[in-house]
Amino acid sequence: MNDKTTFKAFRVEEDNEKFVSAIKEMPFEALKEKELLIKVHYSSLNYKDALSAIGNKGVTRNYPHTPGIDAVGTIVSSNSEKFKIDNEVIVTSYDLGMNTNGGFAEYVKVPENWVVKLPKNLSMKEAMIFGTAGLTAGMSVLKLTETVKPENGNIVVSGATGGVGSLSVLILNKLGYKVTAITGKENEKQYFEDLGVEVISRKDFEDMQKRPLLKPLFSGGIDTVGGIILENIIKTVAPLGVVTCCGNVASPKLELTVFPFILRGISLIGIDSQNYPMHYREHVWNKLAKEWKVENLEENTTTITFNQLSEKLNLMLKGKLKGRTILKLL
Structure with a gap:
């Protein structure tokens, strides 16, 4: 894996019934059976993330928490027979970023059955523009x-x-x-x-x-x-x-x-993307990478860093974001 003992994450905390967010250092946790540790290259902003970031208990029940229902990156540690170290993978929906710490972090730990291999014709950035x-x-x-x-x-x-x-x-x-x-x-x-x-x-x-x-x-x-x-x-x-x-x-x-x-x-x-069956997910992702891949995909996309995250989430809640906004972590 790496020699680091901590990683950066966008954390939302509850303080006297108010919710505040900040970039914090988080410790790595041991992997359980059939779990993966993924080094996140990109995440993307979704309305559920914005709700989680302001303490909406209908999305996230317990805080402190790391939002981010999307992530794409490289496996750095694996307790799975299905995935190997250095596999490039996508994780979207299921419980990621809702009640499980999500993609607004340098690393995510997830079960193997939430993960799709990144299709060959799709870059990591393109995968998160879709998300x-x-x-x-x-x-x-x-x-x-x-x-x-x-x-x-x-x-x-x-x-x-x-x-x-x-x-x-x-x-x-x-x-x-x-x-x-x-x-x-x-x-x-x-x-x-x-x-x-x-x-x-x-x-x-x-x-x-x-x-x-x-x-x-x-x-x-x-x-x-x-x-x-x-x-x-x-x-x-x-x-x-x-x-x-x-x-x-x-x-x-x-x-x-x-x-x-x-x-x-x-x-x-x-349409329920949160619990969509895996074989259909793989089918749709492959179509998005091939015959459905749109030209000029990045044209209507804004790429941001951790420092811009709070501002963009607030704009999303106000309906003032256009197109897609993705978070670059690597």
Whole structure:
């Protein structure tokens, strides 16, 4: 491994019912059976990380804690027969960064069954530009494209400037789908138009008529926000269309009739990246490394260091981050 006895980590601590964060030195812990120690090269910022960093007990129950639900790096110590020292690997979701210390650290210790080998055509940096957001986008695209083909018509994507939404737009665009982006950020309209993507303002989409069914506009949809946006996507999808949903930042509630599902045969598919089966993870990661790998992946990505982490997490909570933000540790 190495001669170091400690490593740097972004620690969140509870102090008199307030939560404070700082870079601290942490001791290495002994590996248990089937565990790996990974030297982290990159992590990425996700909304769950921002919630964990402010003490949200729905994400992280116990503090002190190291957030970071994504990590990519090199194995430096292994108690596993499946992985060897120097293997380059990705760890996303499961309990990483939630109630297990996560990727905002120079090293992470994880069970072997959380780990995917880094595909050959994907760099570590690219893997974290995708991260959990890319895995979720990939899962959504996989489910949607099993039924809906480019010739069937437009795909609508909500939360299109966020991590999952922006990557969904790019993957669908690469696969030849005509895409419509829903966003509340008017200043991003030109970015989407340059990609050949139509834009609908979030307010206009929320203000559609409150009827059980609306005029069919799309052949399918990828929703990342929930609430009335998801309701209106479902109501405006054409017969036999597919809608995936993976977020509830707008609302976890839906006020719908069964008409879109019965009269139009719409399928609504929930996406859970946290506990996605390993063979599907490997399948999606390989697609992201090959036929789904988007050009200019780094164009809409910001790379930061430990010193910028608190600031960027606060901006994420305020909805002021665009595209992907990744943390460089090596």
